[in-house]
Amino acid sequence: MTKLHIETTINGEPREFLCDSHETLLSALRNGLGLTGTKEGCATGDCGACSILLDGRLVPACLVLAPEAQGRAVTTIEGLSSGDALHPLQQKFLEHAALQCGVCTPGFIVAAKALLDAKRNPSEDETRYWLAGNLCRCTGYDKIIRAVLDAASEMKESAI
Amino acid sequence: MATVHLPSGLTQYTGGVETIDIDAARVPELIAALGHRFPQIAEQLGEMAVAIDGEIYQDPGYQLLRADSDVHLVPRIAGG
Amino acid sequence: MTTPREFKYVGTRPIRHDGVDKVTGRASYGADVVWPGMLHGFVLRSPHAHARIVSIDTRAAEATPGVKAVLTGKDLPETTATIALGEAAIDLRDVGDNMLARTKVLYHGHAVAAVAATTIDIAREAAEKIQVVYEVLEPVTGIDRAIAADAPILHPALRTKGAASPGAAGPTNIASRLEFKRGDVDAAFAEADVVVEREFRTPMVHQGYIEPHACIARCGEDGRAVVWCTTQGPFVVRDACAAIAGLDPAHVKVIPSEIGGGFGGKIVVYLEPMAIALSRKAQRPVKMVMGRDEVFRATGPTSGSRVRVKLGAKRDGTLVAATASLWYEAGAYRGSPVGAGAMCALAAYKIPSFFIEAHDVVVNKPKVAAYRAPGSPIAAFAVESVVDEIARELKMDPIELRLKNANAEGDKAPYGPKYGPIGLKQILEAARNHPHWTSPLAANQGRGIAVGFWFNAGMNSSATVILDTDGSAAVVTGNPDIGGTRAAQAIMVAEELGIPVERVRPGVGDTDGSGYTDLTGGSRVCYATGMAVIRAAEDVRDQLKARAAQIWNVAVDAVGWENGRAIPPAGTEKAEAMTVAGLAAKMAHTGGPIVGRASLYAPMAGPAFGAHICDLEVDSETGQSKVVRYTVFQDVGRAVHPGYVEGQMQGGAAQGIGWALNEEYIYDADGVMENAGFLDYRMPVASDLPMIDTVIIEVPNPLHPYGVRGVGEVPIVPPLAAVANAMRDATGIRFTELPLSPPRVLEAIEAASAVSVGA
Numbered sequence: 001m002t003k004l005h006i007e008t009t010i011n012g013e014p015r016e017f018l019c020d021s022h023e024t025l026l027s028a029l030r031n032g033l034g035l036t037g038t039k040e041g042c043a044t045g046d047c048g049a050c051s052i053l054l055d056g057r058l059v060p061a062c063l064v065l066a067p068e069a070q071g072r073a074v075t076t077i078e079g080l081s082s083g084d085a086l087h088p089l090q091q092k093f094l095e096h097a098a099l100q101c102g103v104c105t106p107g108f109i110v111a112a113k114a115l116l117d118a119k120r121n122p123s124e125d126e127t128r129y130w131l132a133g134n135l136c137r138c139t140g141y142d143k144i145i146r147a148v149l150d151a152a153s154e155m156k157e158s159a160i
Numbered sequence: 161m162a163t164v165h166l167p168s169g170l171t172q173y174t175g176g177v178e179t180i181d182i183d184a185a186r187v188p189e190l191i192a193a194l195g196h197r198f199p200q201i202a203e204q205l206g207e208m209a210v211a212i213d214g215e216i217y218q219d220p221g222y223q224l225l226r227a228d229s230d231v232h233l234v235p236r237i238a239g240g
Numbered sequence: 241m242t243t244p245r246e247f248k249y250v251g252t253r254p255i256r257h258d259g260v261d262k263v264t265g266r267a268s269y270g271a272d273v274v275w276p277g278m279l280h281g282f283v284l285r286s287p288h289a290h291a292r293i294v295s296i297d298t299r300a301a302e303a304t305p306g307v308k309a310v311l312t313g314k315d316l317p318e319t320t321a322t323i324a325l326g327e328a329a330i331d332l333r334d335v336g337d338n339m340l341a342r343t344k345v346l347y348h349g350h351a352v353a354a355v356a357a358t359t360i361d362i363a364r365e366a367a368e369k370i371q372v373v374y375e376v377l378e379p380v381t382g383i384d385r386a387i388a389a390d391a392p393i394l395h396p397a398l399r400t401k402g403a404a405s406p407g408a409a410g411p412t413n414i415a416s417r418l419e420f421k422r423g424d425v426d427a428a429f430a431e432a433d434v435v436v437e438r439e440f441r442t443p444m445v446h447q448g449y450i451e452p453h454a455c456i457a458r459c460g461e462d463g464r465a466v467v468w469c470t471t472q473g474p475f476v477v478r479d480a481c482a483a484i485a486g487l488d489p490a491h492v493k494v495i496p497s498e499i500g501g502g503f504g505g506k507i508v509v510y511l512e513p514m515a516i517a518l519s520r521k522a523q524r525p526v527k528m529v530m531g532r533d534e535v536f537r538a539t540g541p542t543s544g545s546r547v548r549v550k551l552g553a554k555r556d557g558t559l560v561a562a563t564a565s566l567w568y569e570a571g572a573y574r575g576s577p578v579g580a581g582a583m584c585a586l587a588a589y590k591i592p593s594f595f596i597e598a599h600d601v602v603v604n605k606p607k608v609a610a611y612r613a614p615g616s617p618i619a620a621f622a623v624e625s626v627v628d629e630i631a632r633e634l635k636m637d638p639i640e641l642r643l644k645n646a647n648a649e650g651d652k653a654p655y656g657p658k659y660g661p662i663g664l665k666q667i668l669e670a671a672r673n674h675p676h677w678t679s680p681l682a683a684n685q686g687r688g689i690a691v692g693f694w695f696n697a698g699m700n701s702s703a704t705v706i707l708d709t710d711g712s713a714a715v716v717t718g719n720p721d722i723g724g725t726r727a728a729q730a731i732m733v734a735e736e737l738g739i740p741v742e743r744v745r746p747g748v749g750d751t752d753g754s755g756y757t758d759l760t761g762g763s764r765v766c767y768a769t770g771m772a773v774i775r776a777a778e779d780v781r782d783q784l785k786a787r788a789a790q791i792w793n794v795a796v797d798a799v800g801w802e803n804g805r806a807i808p809p810a811g812t813e814k815a816e817a818m819t820v821a822g823l824a825a826k827m828a829h830t831g832g833p834i835v836g837r838a839s840l841y842a843p844m845a846g847p848a849f850g851a852h853i854c855d856l857e858v859d860s861e862t863g864q865s866k867v868v869r870y871t872v873f874q875d876v877g878r879a880v881h882p883g884y885v886e887g888q889m890q891g892g893a894a895q896g897i898g899w900a901l902n903e904e905y906i907y908d909a910d911g912v913m914e915n916a917g918f919l920d921y922r923m924p925v926a927s928d929l930p931m932i933d934t935v936i937i938e939v940p941n942p943l944h945p946y947g948v949r950g951v952g953e954v955p956i957v958p959p960l961a962a963v964a965n966a967m968r969d970a971t972g973i974r975f976t977e978l979p980l981s982p983p984r985v986l987e988a989i990e991a992a993s994a995v996s997v998g999a
């Protein structure tokens with residue numbers, strides 16, 4: 001089978017990879033590119049564990065074909081912290097004990113980043129509905145929602 | 161003598177006996193004595209948890225008994 | 241009475257030590273590793289729920305380019321070994337059969353063969369070439385069918401174990417029967433002023449951990465195997481792999497990955513021995529990862545059930561009599577948690593006369609596994625619903641009714657022994673005094689309360705505390721960290737040694753790197769393993785005191801210890817108190833490195849109770865309901881890291897709410913699960929839930945130096961009834977079957993309004 005050669009940008013860096021035409025972007029990220037922070041929970045777009053940003057838009061990587069990344073910009077959890085500083089969302093998840101097993105955490109943080117990119121001051125309700133595509137089975141969501149709202153208010157303050 | 165409370169569900173095999181005093185220093189002696197007295201339930205007794213003075217040992221091993229210990233045999237429990 | 245200890249670190253909320261790895265995506269879970277030369281394994285599964293395997297022809301698969309090994313049940317030895325793990329000790333012959341069928345398939349999705357190939361696509365395509373000839377049998381898809389006189393028999397050799405029903409003999413699907421009784425039940429009911437009897441049903445539900453089962457294994461020519469896998473119990477996996485794959489346990493090492501949820505479902509092995517056997521054939525590492533549909537169809541959910549409960553009370557609310565008949569589905573092999581359900585059913589109440597019977601029933605569905613307080617939520621759903629009905633009949637406040645009958649220290653548990661200090665009355669009083677209980681409800685809303693009980697396990701634990709020359713310390717145990725236990729263990733070491741939590745490095749050892757430790761489960765880690773950690777830290781402290789005695793040239797007994805410092809005896813010349821760091825710096829000159837260790841077998845922790853208040857809003861047009869307010873009260877003994885204690889309470893409540901409102905295994909007539917995916921198996925999402933308030937009550941457990949009781953399991957017990965009682969309050973309808981999904985609720989509302997219109 002002939003592999004396809006894909007040129008893309010991942011977390012700000014130009015990357016190339018080979019993939020099968022039917023391979024998902026999730027598989028290419030995890031298996032080809034070694035970016036295992038993006039998790040597979042269902043492979044059917046129902047759990048959000050593989051949330052990534054594709055040209056800034058929140059998508060489950062399991063429902064995107066790897067060749068679709070050609071010429072696009074991909075952001076994964078590995079691209080959120082800058083230098084030695086965590087993203088405010090990452091810091092707030094830690095402070096609020098918003099993770100237990102942690103396997104859904106990368107997906108939540110990426111999805112929450114997309115929310116805060118779109119809306120600086122989301123309400124609790126807006127946050128809950130935005131994150132309704134991400135399943136967490138450990139926390140009951142309480143501390144996750146608090147962490148996101150706290151990060152939003154801190155980011156808003158630092159932006160002023 | 162330790163006071164042993166037999167599992168309430170097994171009294172159909174003990175002639176209705178619910179409580180029995182047994183002189184035993186440790187759990188294995190106690191189980192052996194019970195099995196000798198009630199051979200029909202001997203096999204099941206070895207698979208049970210043992211509560212000694214309120215503390216439940218899933219696997220009672222060679223736990224020591226006091227002279228006046230209150231002992232209950234209870235089914236083992238799985239945790240999640 | 242001793243003065244309560246004052247803590248410096250216990251009760252604080254430091255950032256968890258493994259946190260940065262988990263928020264940055266660096267933490268390695270089961271499916272995240274690659275080993276050089278590794279192959280990919282794929283499992284062929286049965287399309288039938290019940291069938292005899294006539295023949296399996298693997299030749300076409302073996303001939304496929306890229307295929308390196310094919311495995312069927314015949315390749316594995318039969319074992320008679322068992323692992324003692326609570327109720328129905330794990331029978332490894334059953335576990336082996338469940339992992340890979342030998343002669344019969346017993347549920348849709350039961351594994352019949354496995355293929356290892358250079359790519360997962362090749363493995364999948366080759367598996368599809370395996371020819372399996374089945375003789376299809378009638379599936380037994382539920383309890384009613386399983387216990388019918390003409391029911392197909394799953395296991396011809398199975399006989400009912402335990403307290404047999406009169407006349408029961410011969411082949412059966414009832415694997416065991418237990419009884420608990422006290423007093424004269426008939427006479428007691430005759431004295432009751434109010435008697436309520438109901439029958440309840442719950443469907444099979446899944447733990448729903450987000451990370452599917454995954455492992456990678458290699459087995460060399462010398463029969464030595466190394467397994468990396470996502471598990472709650474690395475030592476359980478080691479022993480199970482050795483027995484099922486036919487290896488010497490001394491030659492198996494299990495390295496636990498980070499674990500993406502388990503809730504009891506990641507104890508039994510489903511892949512690991514297969515990966516070892518495939519690797520042994522192929523002489524290359526084999527990685528196996530389940531898809532979500534495989535997780536639903538072929539791992540261990542918890543039982544579907546039928547429970548009949550009858551309670552009798554006096555006019556003043558005193559409960560006088562109870563009967564309960566519990567029937568739990570075990571799935572394909574014996575071993576449901578029905579015994580625990582029977583022991584938990586009436587654990588909250590002083591009832592002088594009762595009779596409880598419990599039946600373990602095999603059916604053609606996946607073999608159940610532990611799920612958070614296994615057996616207790618199902619029993620509590622029935623009992624707490626009936627208690628609610630009694631309160632309504634008596635026009636009594638449901639908390640007052642429960643308080644009036646609540647067990648306390650010194651009362652006899654229904655399963656026999658007397659309770660030590662327990663916090664049931666305290667949580668009920670806290671619930672009664674909480675503003676939630678008296679806050680007004682809006683239109684279409686109802687409020688329910690229910691309590692729940694769990695034992696909390698003890699068992700084997702080991703811990704090692706390693707002091708470094710800079711005065712920092714590492715702590716290693718054999719418990720995978722499923723929800724913040726590293727942070728709790730670091731807090732314990734900090735507390736005992738008086739060093740900052742940040743200076744403690746908590747770690748999870750593999751099966752060669754830590755002493756034997758029972759699984760992460762049963763709410764036992766913070767209690768039993770925590771006790772080992774505390775003792776190992778005490779061991780370090782004792783050694784530090786001895787080193788100080790050397791330095792000061794005084795007797796060890798004369799050295800004191802205060803606030804993380806060794807204190808010289810009064811009047812010792814030129815001696816000043818020495819810190820851990822100061823003493824650690826001199827280790828090399830006072831006898832070498834310091835390592836503290838402790839191993840222990842703990843009795844079960846003091847049992848714990850929780851009470852939940854649920855406010856539900858019901859849309860009578862659609863049958864949809866939404867939890868609008870929820871408060872969890874729980875006696876945890878002692879909260880070591882309150883953030884993660886609250887998290888357990890909130891997460892357990894959310895799982896129970898899902899069980900109550902939406903989750904269920906839906907089967908067709910052929911025994912095929914119709915909703916094996918997260919879209920159709922509807923777990924709660926963020927927009928389904930409100931904030932979940934928590935009230936931590938601390939009634940110290942005398943068996944633990946800090947009073948820890950364990951926290952993880954109790955919170956899933958009350959929600960089923962708390963939600964159903966709120967639904968009763970909102971709609972006037974008593975639902976006796978879960979889930980309370982919109983179609984069921986709508987149908988009942990329409991039926992009720994038709995009746996009232998007709999009347």
